[in-house]
Amino acid sequence: MLDGAAGVEWAADNQAxxxxxxxxxxxxxxxxxxxxxxxxxxxxxxxxSGRPSPTTVRTTAT
Structure with missing residues (x-):
């Protein structure tokens, strides 16, 4: 998560x-x-680069 102004822009999805x-x-x-x-x-x-960030896949044992 980003802090400060960048965090606000992140939450608003303001990529530019x-x-x-x-x-x-x-x-x-x-x-x-x-x-x-x-x-x-x-x-x-x-x-x-505009690429999406990698995601972490969580698995649960069943």
Whole structure:
């Protein structure tokens, strides 16, 4: 789940605003030479590529 303004946009399904916010985060990290966690980088790449996020399938034993 995203926090702050990005979380509001996520809840509103405003994908354009989410992509802008994520792209800005990536730009700021590059500008200030900040190394992002690999999971964060993977999430950014998924968002910017427009692919759906992977889902976790839960199974229950019967």
């Amino acid at each position: 605003a989410i992509r802008r916010t994520v792209a800005r985060l990536q730009q700021m990290a590059r500008t200030y030479d900040i190394t992002l966690d690999s999971l964060t980088e993977d999430t950014i790449n998924l968002v910017l």
